[in-house]
Amino acid sequence: MSAVPGFFRLATSDLRRRPLRTGLAILGVALSTGLLLGTLSMHAGYVRALDSTIDRMGYQVLVTAKGCPYEAASLMMRGGNTPMTIDESTFDTILQDADVSEATRIFMQSMPAGPAGKNMVFLGVDDRYRQLKPWMTLQQGQWFSGPEAPEALLGYNASLLLGLKLGDTLPVGPTHKPLVIRGVFDRSGTQEDGMVIIPLAYSQELFDRQGKLTGVGVRLKSLDKVQGFLQRMFDLPSVQAVTMTQFRTTVLEFVATSRLLLLLSALIASVIGGLGVLNAMTMTVSERVREFGLMKAVGASPRDLFALTLLETGVLGLLGGIVGAGVTVAGGLGIESLIRQFVPFVPPGAILATSLPRILECVVASLSLAVLAGIYPAARAAVVRPARVLGRVG
């Protein structure tokens, strides 16, 4: 230890002297930093995950029953029960459209399945599904033996969740024979990872909706043709079409609103954190007024005391920023699971995209906030008059 205390040691000596006050001030800054980093990271991650999901849908237009097209699209993306259906004959009409390159029939429902009775999403598909999604590859087994075979292909996560492997059987209620596990997909990073994929005709029969579809996924020959195709779908009775681009725009508009609210919360938290630092430092300066007077008496200039106090608040801001960013990064999975519980549509994949530059931005923001909050107490420390605080006027 040096015989002459350095500026940093002088600045931080009081922080160690009052651990509770220091801890609370750091906590305030940490909360605002964590919220800011979480909000910024979530937005970037959400957009990335949404784009990836849409890219991996394999089609540009989704045709569903009339209703809210965006609700239908989000249901198709995250999986779940779709009460409205369209007639299977619509698929033939779509296939005959001159602008359609490829299309696939989709039937999706959910029901409890497996030994633990977990609610699983069942996706009924035809052979065209493989042409639209060539990246869905099987790590084990093979495609269905026939269009009505009581067989299932498990998504990667579904296989782990159900604890089933090739050749095992999956009970699907008293009226049907258990499904034989015919294959397990590689991890795809899409919603299908958690689904049980079965032959289309069998799925319609299983859920007693023969001749009905949840939707039709359509890939066009050219994106220039999309407006004309949408118009033709609009003319069909009982169906509607939504492009994935429209869906993306709508979801992102909703997310932007949420992001604004979260940023507002982060701003309020920052103001509260800053006020916490201001309060802690103002109290500190008031309590240490004689110490500052002594420092002036032994040669400290007003600028020295201003710098010392500002350095102390800077340390609070920096520690708060590091703690807040650290907790956000470390607790990323917990935060994601919380978001998934409360946000209506969250695409699969990591939605908290923290990066070093973003972390540094947030830590610098918390440092700046603390320094800003420290200006007033630092100015008070700088103008302490030793003659007034060290001795009696006698």
Added chain:
Amino acid sequence: MADDLDGRASPMVEALALVKTYPLSAETVTALGGVDLTLSAGEMVALVGASGSGKTTLLNLLGCLDRPTSGTVRILGTEVQDLGERELTDFRRRRIGFVFQEAFLIPTLTTMENVGLPLAFDRSGAETFSPGAILEQVGLAGKSHRYPSELSGGERQRVAIARALVHRPALLLADEPTGNLDSDNGRKIFALFRDLVGRGGLAALVATHNLELAAMADRRLYLKDGRISTEEA
């Protein structure tokens, strides 16, 4: 002691017609009503007076912690009342050492660091004592890594004295330095002042209301109602 052109010894510290008044509500309180004094190098002077007599005010003016309402304070030939804030801070940092009634040690710094505190603000590169050496002079060499809470009252005041001397000041000002100590420790502190002033060639003005301790100084100045005399009232 400095010599002028005539070969006469000139005082290290000179105060002429020093007046200090304070506004208090509608009236003005006169703390010092025209004080003249001189201090020479190697001289220890006791400033004796009751509480409220103006001792602290006088020490603050001589120590550049406050400015006089009127009058002159000349230290080593510099009229300090005319200096700007920055020059005054520099002057205080280089030339003056303070000891107060309380030690005012920083509790989170070690004894050694407390002694070195004035050097933390000194960027002049001027010659100073090392904190270790000055601690040895005040008899605390073995306690350099202790914290103030681990020292007795007398030891804390010795640390404060070491802190006041570490930057080799020309003038040492002490305001009731034994006020919080028992009589035995008080005598030891005064003896230490006596010894350090004799060895260091600095001028010291030590305020006290204890006549027994004041008798240990070279000279005694008596302050009453803001005016100074050389005889006890």
